[in-house]
Each structure stands twice: as structure tokens, then as C-alpha cells.
Amino acid sequence: MSFPWAQHYEPKHPFMRYLDERLPLPRLVYNAIGGGYPVPRNLNYFWNFGVLSGLALVLQILTGVILAMHYAANQTVAFQSVEHIMRDVNWGWMLRYMHANGASFFFIVIYIHIFRNLYYGSYKAPREMVWLLGLVIFLLMMATAFMGYVLPWGQMSFWGAKVITSLFGAIPVVGQSIQVWLLGGYAPDQAALNRFFSLHYLLPFVIAGVVILKIWALHIPGSSNPTGVEVKSESDTVPFHPYYTAKDGFGIGVFLLLYVVMVFFAPNYLGHPDNYIEANPLSTPALIVPEWYFWPFYAMLRAFTVDFILPAKLWGVLAMFGSIILMFFLTWIDRSPIRSTNYRPLYKPFFWIWIVDVLVLGYCGGSHAEEPYLMISQIATMYYFAHFLIILPIVSTIERPKPLPNSISESVLHGEEKESAPFGAGGVMPGTEPQPAE
Template identity: 80%
Template sequence: MSFPWAEEYKPKHPAMQWLDQRLPLPRLVYGAIGAGYPVPRNLNYFWNFGVLAGAALAIQIITGIVLAMHYAANAGVAFDSVESIMRDVNAGWFLRYAHANGASMFFIVVYVHIFRGLYYGSYKPPREMVWMLGVVIFLLMMATAFMGYVLPWGQMSFWGAQVITGFFSAIPVVGENIRIWLLGGYAPDQAALNRFFSLHYLLPFVIAGVIILHIWALHIPGSNNPTGVEVKGPQDTVPFHPYYTAKDGVGVGVFLLVFALLLFFAPNYLGHPDNYIEANPLSTPAHIVPEWYFWPFYAILRSFTADFILPAKLWGVLAMFGSILLLFFLPWLDKSPVRSSNFRPVYRVFFWILVVDVLVLGYVGGSEATPVYLMLGQITSGYYFAHFLIILPIVSALERTRPLPNSITEAVLQGKSGSRMSETAVDGNVAPAE
């Protein structure tokens, strides 16, 4: 803990004293999410999304464990076992829809969490490790979600696996061998389904382990805040509990309400109707698309249509993976000493252009590959890479930033620490300064 004024854990009950001496688990929890963890006093509701991501992961693990008790990872009966879960298992429809839509909710909150980090500069020193572990979590999420999408063994599941794994064959020399290794054969079949099921079951627990490292890394420098100004003393912080446990509780309540509306009133809205047709290797769907949360990357993947030194297919694969791996280097691409976009007027404009660019990429990725959409995808893909590799370094070097407040407390008392993303002030969110 890097805050010397943090309240020390002192158990009063004899049983808790006995436990603390032999297994200091309560002390660990107290220092992680209790009154022993001081947090900047000006955090807004965009800081709720880390907790919401944890809640979404918990929902996925719990529903996934129960679903695994009834699912059959066999190419001959996998589709029927999913239908049996929906129709014959008590509350099976609820578990299956909660798991499928829970994945979408998980990606929604993680995308907001990522863009909040981009807006407020949470990737800057000394929080580079927090950011990079977050990118690792995102990659693990994508792998888990892709393999989970294959398990229902519907038309889109089968052909999605066929197309996505087929892109690995574009890698020179070893590509085809990697594809065969991934599938356990030459096409998605029993071996692929077994592999994907076992990894889909395992990876959420790996994600949970990396999240523990993510939180551990966060607790060393402490949380960033909307001003980007570091904590200078106890007057800049409040205990995590009860101030932010209450605030996070409100966020979790809203999250569960939105989740319930999606689950009970539009459970198939984010899915694809072709996945309710059993997989048929002899019938190719007219329009093969992955799940919606992969659409921006799918648009980048298929933006390369002509060979140039390397095959277009390989360029697409490199660009798709590069678009994510690029985030690892973000702390060194952005040289500006100012973190928050609230004090970076030029960067703030380009940030919102990036948000629009990613949304357009998502729209293009979910659309048919017509010439118009391919051209739009190429333009938006080009801007995506230009933002991080060209625009960001230039802006960070030349931008004239606004003056920073001397401290978090000064910003709170002057009402200047609000989130420009939500256009709301944070006065009254936490206790006033002593």
C-alpha cells in the first residue's frame, strides 16, 4: 500500500483476531476494498465499470458452470443438447440466455472501461502495468468468447469457426499447421468442439486470476481520477468503503436492471438467427459474421483486398491482431505529461473522432462486404492506426494543455473535477474536505 495514512486493520472480535494471526484474509479484503484503501475523492460514475466487469465475469462463471453440467461437447448432439437445456432443464432457458447475453454485457462494460482509460490517461506512468494487464484480460475475453460462440454448433457457430481459424492459414510456412492444430483436423468437427469447450471452460478462471493481478497492480500507485492529478495527502482521498461501495452498488443496480431488460424482453436481439439452424458443412450462410463485439476487428480483417508484397489475407490477419497489440505500447506512444483529456483540448477532439471511427468500424464489420462498405472499412481502419501511430505522438508533443489544479481537493472545491464525458460535476459525490 502506497498510502501511509491508510487506516490499519485492527480486528476487535477474538475470533477475527485469531483468524488474522493465522490467515490474514480479512486484512487482505480490508486493504483491497475496505476502509483501508484510500481512493481519490473525485471519482465519477465512469469508475464503476471496473466493478461492473467483475460482476459480469461472476455471472458468466456461475451460469457457465451450471450449463456445463447439461451440455454435451459432441458434434452429433451438441445442437440438440443446447435445445434440451432451453426446453427441458429447469430454468435452462434463463441460464442459457443469461450466459449468452452476459457475454454481450461483459464486452459493453469492458469497452466503456477501456475508453474511459483512454480519455483520462489511465495508461500513463505509473500505471502502465495496470493497463497492459487490462489488455491481456481483453485478449483472453476475446478468445473465450470466440470459442463459446462455437459451442451451440449452429450454422453461424460452425462457419464462424471455419472462417476465423482459416485466417491462420495465411501465416507463411506454419499457418496451415497452426490451423490444423487449433481444430484438431482439417475442418471444425468433434476434435475442435472438444478443444473449444475445454478451453472455454478454463479461460474464465484464467481471466479471474489476471484480474487479481490487475487489481494488485492498481493498488500500488492507486486509482487515477478525472483530473489526472496524483493524490498529495489524506485530504485528497476517502476510504473506498463506504463511499465507493455505495456508489458501485448504484452502478451494479443499474447494470442488473439493463441486463434484466435485455434478458427478459430481447434475449435474441444481439444474436444471429442462423445460429438456431443446426450446423451444416454443405450449406454456407449468405452472410457470415462473428458476434457483434468482434465487428470492429472483423472490419479491419477484411479491409485488405489486394496483395502487396504479402498476401491480402495475411495483411488482414496482421492488422486485426495489430489493432489490439498496439494498445500495449500506448503508454509510450502518448508522451504528454497531462493525463486527463479535460485539460487536453486538442486530444479530446481526436478522442471523440476515434470513438466515432470505432463505431463505424463496428457497423461495417456487421454489414455485407459490398464495395461501399469495404471502402468505408478501409478508411476507418486506416484512421484507427493513424490515430495511435501518427496523430497521438504528434498531438502529445505539440499540444498546449490547460493549467492543472494544484490538488484533487482544490479541483473538487472549485467544481472543476467533473467528467466532461458525462457533463456532470462530482460535487457531493463524496464527503467534502475536512
């Protein structure tokens, strides 16, 4: 979106003018994150998580590249090479813990970012392309994280790879061929390790490319905001810098503080102890589970225990992948013209029930495949799909939303600007205009 009141980049230094004429990189940066990019003035801290996800990606790429210099993608020495990184490489233990915990923090940030998009309706037009590109990033993240979990070649790495790749074998006709193609054989071995390592190294750069596309797509309609009301005038916006760069700086500080605490004081808290045992194809772990950020989907996979028309395993695979694919159609499933859940009194309780449902699925996914967890997983899985396929379409049709504010400024100042000059226009706050001398 083009804002006529946006500040334009005018370099003052001769070298910057020279560079801007031949390679307008400073102009690009200024228009993307500087004063040339006005954003709604009412963004809360949930809007920090887009920047935090970019920071997490950069941390993962930097630590991953250095770790790759010391890792050996060979099934006979892969486990020992990880121990070599931990024990012999200078600061290798810190780099590995940063990378392993960085993946968890990346998913924490992304899940909160998805929550914000769902709650404030940021998936609705005209930002549906931003939402779709975000889901592509999420899928690429899941693939990257899964293949990275295999690389240490511990017990959970090996058996996790065996279980997850076997899911493709449930697909009729072509399933076995796809499974063999993925692994390079009939079980995880040297070929699988080579493939997973090369793809794990490549995909973060693909994610970075999609992130650039997402930022590009975001700058066309502009950022969403908590009210869901579009920008109407200059008074509705402030320059991204310095207002939101300062706000993002605070968020980055909190993120890094928590990240450092986890790396130095609880580096293995989110991992599985069995992965410190070298992979043994002849010894099956008592509980095979993926990393915690896959638990809700793993619960859906295990929720189907009875063959009905199709094999139960195939139903589980369809549910696991369908739970994400369903998100791609959310823009068209939710027909409500109101974006923000704050103004949707009927939908709001159903949204929070869905959040609890996902948390329950996560808890069941990390538990043993036994009762009562299987029954709870089945109920939670049914509600997950009912929320999007039944509840949301009906609610969006019959709901009577609360009245929206007339503008973003009105929502911020509670109507104080209705009869006065807008704050920011001419740099004068309403009620502070200079008075004539008596």
C-alpha cells in the first residue's frame, strides 16, 4: 500500500547519494523498516513476534553453518562427531545447545505468531497471501526440524526417522515407493543420513527466501492491527522507526534473556535423554516421541486405532497433514467481515476452547499411546476439525459483532480526536496548540 504521507528517503552524504543512484539498497531498507514505512499506531507486543522469528532464523543459520563444519554425516561416526563438537571444539557445546534450543524457541515464537494471526484475523483479505506464505514457512520449518533431529543419530533420532517416514508407506499404491525414495533404502541408514543432512542445511536458506517474499507481500497492504480497522489517515499511523524499532528492541532483549537462560542453565530440558544413547536398530525405546513442537500432530496421528473404509494408519496421516492444510483455506472458511476476535463475542469463547484443545493434543502427543490418552486424543482431534469445518462457518454467519471504532486513532484515544486536529498532523497533540498572548 502506498501512503502519500510516508517520508521519502533523501540521502545527504555524497557517498550515500552515489550509492542510492547505483544500488538503492539504503532506500530499500528505509522503505522497509524506517520512516518510509508507516504502520498502525495501536500495535501491541504480539506484533513483535514477526521480528523475533526472523532473529531466531538468523541464529539457527549462523550456528548451523558452524556446526556443519565439524559434523560428519556418516552413520558410523555421526554420534561421535556430535560428542566431538560437545567436548573438543572450542565453544562447541554452546553452539550445539544454541542450535538445539534455538529450534524450540523458533517454534515457540512461530506458534505465538500464528496465535496472533488467528486471534486478530490477520489471515483475512487483503493479507491472505501473507498468511499463505507464513504457512509455507511453517511447513518448511517442520521439515527442517525433523531432519535436524535425525542428525545426532541417537536412539530417538533413529526411531523417530523410522516411525515418521513409515507414515508415507500408508499412502495407497505409491506409499512404499515414496518411503524408499525418502530414505534411499528400506530403513534409516547412511543414505538417509546423507539426504537429511543436505536438506537440513539447504532448507533454512529456502525459508529465508520465502521470508523475503512474505515481507514483500506484507508491505503491499500494510500491517494489520488489533482492531482490524484499515488505515484511513496519517493520524492512524506512525513511522516504523523509531517507534516500533524501539518496541522490537525491547522484545528482542526479553527473547535473548530467556534464550540465554535456557542455553546455560537448562540446555537439555526440552530434549529427550534417549538421544544421548547411540542409535541401535535392535533396541526399541520404551516411548518413541518427536520433539515437543510436533506433539499435537503426533497425537492426531495416534488417535485413529480402528480401520474404517481406510486403514487407521492412513486416517492418522490424513488427519495430521490435514490439520495444517486446513489452515490454507481459513481465509475462505471464515466468512465474517470482522477481523479481530475482540469484536466477535460469539466466536471468542470457541477460539479459546480451540486453544485449550491444541494444548490437550500436545500433552497427549507426548504421553504413552494408552488410555486415557488415546480417548482424549480422539475427542480433541474431532473438536479440532469441527472448529474449522462446522463451528467457524456457522458462527461467522449468525454472529452479531460489536461495533467497530471508526478509525485506529479513535480506538487509541477513545474518540478524543473526533473534533480536533489528529495527533501527528503537524506534530501537534490535540489540546496543546499554542494560545494567543493576552
